[in-house]
Amino acid sequence: MSQVFEFEIVVGGIEVNTDEQLFDISDKLYEAGCSDATVLVENGTVIVCFDREADTLESAIESGKNDINKVEGIYAASALDKSKSAD
Structure with missing residues (x-):
């Protein structure tokens, strides 16, 4: 049975220093399947x-x-389960 999991993934291969860069990478991640992410x-x-x-x-x-790794030039570096710290 499916449930919703909260977690974070740190992205490597890119450093973002401007709003324009943030908007650009956000759009690319959304298009790669990360529509359920911020x-x-x-x-x-x-x-x-x-x-x-x-x-x-x-x-x-x-x-x-896998969705993050679809975006050229970046990769999923590490993950953190946020549901354990949600209390």
Whole structure:
């Protein structure tokens, strides 16, 4: 049975320093399948925050990584399960 998992993936291969760069990478990620995510930047590092429906957390994260990796020039570097810290 599917449920919604909250997690973040840090993106490597790019540093974002302007709003224009943020809008550009957000559009590319949306087109790659990350329509269930919000893109944030912390000190130039791109973080994609997902609310993804899947059968397991592992499959949700793997799916998110695969979508990020579709965008040329960037890659999914690491993931953090946000549901454990949601209290």
